[in-house]
Amino acid sequence: MKSRYLVLAGIIILLIANCTKPYTPTAITKAPNYLVVEGVINTGSNDSTLIKLSRTVPLSAGVGTTPELNATITIQSDNNQSYNLHELGNGMYVSDDLSLANTHKYRLSINTTDGKNYVSDYIAPVSTPSIDSIGFTIKSNGLQLYANTHDPNNNTHYYRWDYTETWQFHSKYFSYYVSNGTDMVPRTPSQYIYQCWGNGISNDIILGSSAKLTQDVIYQNPITFIESSSEKVESRYSILVKQYALSSAGYNYFEQLRQNTEELGGIFDPQPSQLTGNVHCTTDATIPAIGYVTAGTIQQKRVYINNSQLPNSWTTTYPYNCGEDTALYFNPKTKLNEVLLYLVPLPSNQLATEPYFGVPAGMNPIGFLYSDPICVDCSLRGTLIKPSFWTN
Amino acid sequence: MPEEYKHSSASFYDLNLGISHQVDDKNNIYLNAYMSHDGFRLNSDTTYSYGNKNANIKWKHNFNDKLFSVVMVGYDRYQYEVSSDANPVNGYDLNYNINQSNLKVDFTYYVNPKNTIDFGLSSIYYKLHSGDLEPYNNKSLIAPDVVPAEQALESALYFGDKYDLTPDLTVDVGVRYSIYNYLGPQTVYQYAPNLPKTSSNVLDSTTYGKNKVINTYSRPEIRASIRYNLNDNLSLKASYNTLTQYVHLLSNTTAISPTDVYKLSDPNIKPQNGDQVSLGIYKNAASNTIETSVEVYYKRIRDYLDYRSGATLLLNDHIEQDVLNTQGKAYGIEFLVKKTEGKLNGWMSYTYSRTFLRQDDPNAGELINNGNYYPANYDKPNDFNFTGNYRFTHRYSISLNVVYSTGRPITLPIAKYYYDGAERVFYGDRNAHRIPDYFRSDFSINIEGNHKVHQRTHNSWTLGIYNLTGRANAYSTYFTEQGGAINGYQLSIFAKPIPFINYNIRF
Numbered sequence: 020m021k022s023r024y025l026v027l028a029g030i031i032i033l034l035i036a037n038c039t040k041p042y043t044p045t046a047i048t049k050a051p052n053y054l055v056v057e058g059v060i061n062t063g064s065n066d067s068t069l070i071k072l073s074r075t076v077p078l079s080a081g082v083g084t085t086p087e088l089n090a091t092i093t094i095q096s097d098n099n100q101s102y103n104l105h106e107l108g109n110g111m112y113v114s115d116d117l118s119l120a121n122t123h124k125y126r127l128s129i130n131t132t133d134g135k136n137y138v139s140d141y142i143a144p145v146s147t148p149s150i151d152s153i154g155f156t157i158k159s160n161g162l163q164l165y166a167n168t169h170d171p172n173n174n175t176h177y178y179r180w181d182y183t184e185t186w187q188f189h190s191k192y193f194s195y196y197v198s199n200g201t202d203m204v205p206r207t208p209s210q211y212i213y214q215c216w217g218n219g220i221s222n223d224i225i226l227g228s229s230a231k232l233t234q235d236v237i238y239q240n241p242i243t244f245i246e247s248s249s250e251k252v253e254s255r256y257s258i259l260v261k262q263y264a265l266s267s268a269g270y271n272y273f274e275q276l277r278q279n280t281e282e283l284g285g286i287f288d289p290q291p292s293q294l295t296g297n298v299h300c301t302t303d304a305t306i307p308a309i310g311y312v313t314a315g316t317i318q319q320k321r322v323y324i325n326n327s328q329l330p331n332s333w334t335t336t337y338p339y340n341c342g343e344d345t346a347l348y349f350n351p352k353t354k355l356n357e358v359l360l361y362l363v364p365l366p367s368n369q370l371a372t373e374p375y376f377g378v379p380a381g382m383n384p385i386g387f388l389y390s391d392p393i394c395v396d397c398s399l400r401g402t403l404i405k406p407s408f409w410t411n
Numbered sequence: 412m413p414e415e416y417k418h419s420s421a422s423f424y425d426l427n428l429g430i431s432h433q434v435d436d437k438n439n440i441y442l443n444a445y446m447s448h449d450g451f452r453l454n455s456d457t458t459y460s461y462g463n464k465n466a467n468i469k470w471k472h473n474f475n476d477k478l479f480s481v482v483m484v485g486y487d488r489y490q491y492e493v494s495s496d497a498n499p500v501n502g503y504d505l506n507y508n509i510n511q512s513n514l515k516v517d518f519t520y521y522v523n524p525k526n527t528i529d530f531g532l533s534s535i536y537y538k539l540h541s542g543d544l545e546p547y548n549n550k551s552l553i554a555p556d557v558v559p560a561e562q563a564l565e566s567a568l569y570f571g572d573k574y575d576l577t578p579d580l581t582v583d584v585g586v587r588y589s590i591y592n593y594l595g596p597q598t599v600y601q602y603a604p605n606l607p608k609t610s611s612n613v614l615d616s617t618t619y620g621k622n623k624v625i626n627t628y629s630r631p632e633i634r635a636s637i638r639y640n641l642n643d644n645l646s647l648k649a650s651y652n653t654l655t656q657y658v659h660l661l662s663n664t665t666a667i668s669p670t671d672v673y674k675l676s677d678p679n680i681k682p683q684n685g686d687q688v689s690l691g692i693y694k695n696a697a698s699n700t701i702e703t704s705v706e707v708y709y710k711r712i713r714d715y716l717d718y719r720s721g722a723t724l725l726l727n728d729h730i731e732q733d734v735l736n737t738q739g740k741a742y743g744i745e746f747l748v749k750k751t752e753g754k755l756n757g758w759m760s761y762t763y764s765r766t767f768l769r770q771d772d773p774n775a776g777e778l779i780n781n782g783n784y785y786p787a788n789y790d791k792p793n794d795f796n797f798t799g800n801y802r803f804t805h806r807y808s809i810s811l812n813v814v815y816s817t818g819r820p821i822t823l824p825i826a827k828y829y830y831d832g833a834e835r836v837f838y839g840d841r842n843a844h845r846i847p848d849y850f851r852s853d854f855s856i857n858i859e860g861n862h863k864v865h866q867r868t869h870n871s872w873t874l875g876i877y878n879l880t881g882r883a884n885a886y887s888t889y890f891t892e893q894g895g896a897i898n899g900y901q902l903s904i905f906a907k908p909i910p911f912i913n914y915n916i917r918f
Contacts, residue, residue: 039902044899047824078826078899079898081896221831223831224831279836283889284666287723290663290724291838
């Protein structure tokens with residue numbers, strides 16, 4: 020009987036010198052400014068097409084975008100018709116009200132001031148079924164808005180939505196008095212800064228698909244979520260939802276774009292995503308262009324939601340910390356006219372809310388209550404003018 | 412202590428145990444165990460460690476002069492752990508492990524001096540914990556997240572025959588038939604046919620109980636090789652074989668600590684398979700003390716997994732939604748020179764090899780790089796290795812080790828832009844760029860203990876310098892966003908010459 024044993028042990032313990040240094044491969048330092056094209060060739064009757072052009076910016080830049088100005092954009096059809104867009108400014112370009120036939124294919128041709136030409140693929144327009152309804156469900160911490168639609172021809176399957184939202188809101192304090200530069204005078208109704216309309220646009224990509232279903236039905240596809248404490252539902256809220264039908268290729272593009280966020284570098288963050296759009300540079304095929312132009316009709320629907328439709332227990336949280344202070348015409352301690360010092364000079368650093376009659380209250384005001392403009396002037400965060408579409 | 416060492420540390424150990432025991436003249440028992448652990452802490456932020464454990468026991472039984480069998484039972488475990496306490500609220504501890512229990516029964520039958528037959532069966536039970544996230548300590552608000560464990564059984568029968576047709580011509584052929592069962596407990600999604608596997612195309616989900624067979628794959632595999640001796644010092648070998656792999660590997664190479672994710676084949680993820688042809692020329696010189704060889708190969712790969720754009724690989728319960736099947740090809744040529752004896756010995760190799768993948772399935776919902784071939788994550792065309800030892804006396808010797816390889820491919824963020832109301836990152840083509848090349852040389856002096864015959868242990872010391880030139884090789888490259896700007900960083904772990912001492916004990 021024979022036995023043999025072998026044990027091997029090795030131990031290394033070291034101090035290691037970590038070194039993190041900037042990594043700037045030439046592909047990044049060359050700072051490409053590729054053209055970014057966003058928009059839908061609108062084949063609705065008597066309707067216009069809106070296209071947005073911008074440029075990529077270096078990763079190290081603080082700002083996110085630079086608009087592309089002075090470009091010329093043409094919609095071209097496969098039967099050699101062309102329609103020019105004109106520039107609105109800030110990278111936005113719009114066509115006249117057209118009625119492009121759904122039976123032709125269309126593409127965009129873009130000439131930029133650097134002498135490059137870009138075209139999209141020819142795109143077969145898809146007609147978008149109308150939105151059946153926009154509704155909401157009450158959740159414990161807010162309301163979930165959704166869209167319902169269906170295509171009776173079972174032919175659409177892929178949908179995208181975006182929205183513009185508008186809401187009536189109020190500042191924390193009502194301001195009854197205003198400075199005219201020399202004294203405090205009562206505000207006339209046209210000078211009221213208590214009630215405003217705020218607005219926002221969607222910044223998520225909202226997609227829905229019925230491809231796996233036997234019928235082309237979209238039921239309660241989430242559009243946006245509003246927190247119960249949000250100022251948006253403080254009194255009356257309105258949302259204009261636009262619905263776009265997509266081809267399956269277009270749907271896949273937006274699906275990938277949705278995952279393409281700014282999160283990167285951590286072990287839990289998503290892998291790089293690559294997007295193959297349908298816009299190409301014809302002058303130099305090696306220059307990438309970003310974007311996926313779609314074509315078709317656009318459907319839209321506006322709904323309103325009143326605060327009275329929401330649970331009574333919900334309370335709005337004013338988005339700023341606000342408090343009131345007192346400014347006296349004559350402060351007995353400091354002998355100063357605080358109204359003249361704090362409230363009268365223009366432009367105002369502080370805004371008066373209401374007259375102060377002292378404790379116990381006297382016959383005439385001895386000063387004013389005042390607060391920060393953000394607590395008093397709603398026009399700092401919205402518009403005082405009622406939007407033209409707004410109905411009460 | 413210099414600042415850069417303060418929050419960093421590393422430790423490595425490995426242990427090997429081998430026992431062989433002759434029970435009688437027909438029976439031998441062998442026990443082998445191995446354990447290793449490597450850990451390092453990256454700048455007080457992230458700690459990364461991994462370890463291997465395996466143990467097996469073999470029983471060799473000689474039936475007679477012509478037939479013997481080896482029965483082996485073994486267990487392997489690989490695990491890694493990433494933890495971070497950089498931010499107390501987000502401090503986490505992520506564990507991952509893959510366990511394999513093996514049973515193998517091999518028979519070897521010497522039919523006659525020219526003909527040897529091998530046959531047998533094997534079975535492997537896999538158990539995979541694909542991610543277990545826990546809060547780092549009680550200050551952390553991380554919610555625990557555990558990806559359900561995966562189990563599978565891979566069983567195979569094989570038969571091979573090695574036959575010397577003439578003293579200079581040998582053929583070796585074999586077949587293997589493997590059966591793979593994906594086992595419960597598990598919940599599996601069904602997807603609509605011919606549509607991308609995305610959450611919006613889930614039709615249904617089925618939950619299976621413990622050890623229920625969820626689905627089965629079976630594959631025949633073949634191998635054949637022929638070896639011809641042109642003369643005593645020169646031979647040629649040609650071979651063909653097929654490959655099937657039921658365990659997939661996905662790598663996240665865009666993070667500060669690159670992490671691997673393993674995935675077992677399941678109803679939604681097919682096994683990887685392929686085949687390979689190779690040809691080698693082998694020439695020996697100086698009474699077989701110098702061996703040289705040149706080998707070329709070409710390989711086809713089917714159903715290799717790569718990630719979808721924007722995939723999340725870690726803690727993903729339904730990873731089939733984030734991966735794509737790719738088809739690949741690989742080829743290469745390897746030159747090797749080896750000097751096995753003498754005061755100066757060692758080896759040197761140079762390999763040129765490429766691996767390309769392609770995703771051109773229109774039903775997958777996206778094409779990678781427009782459906783063109785692109786380099787795989789591990790495509791490193793040039794690879795050079797040199798190991799040389801020079802022995803002065805029985806007790807003293809020196810070694811030099813040189814490694815060079817092309818940097819691995821990377822997908823780079825190149826610019827950013829606004830689209831649909833949010834800021835996005837523009838990435839270049841998949842794996843279109845490369846991290847810097849890798850170069851390292853190590854030097855060491857080995858001092859053997861004394862060579863008295865009757866001592867219980869043999870000890871040796873190794874003193875050396877790791878990374879002699881101090882080159883800052885990239886361990887990882889990653890990009891992070893801070894205050895709106897996105898900056899790239901390269902992390903190097905052994906960025907300076909590192910002196911080390913290694914003590915080996917042999918019982």
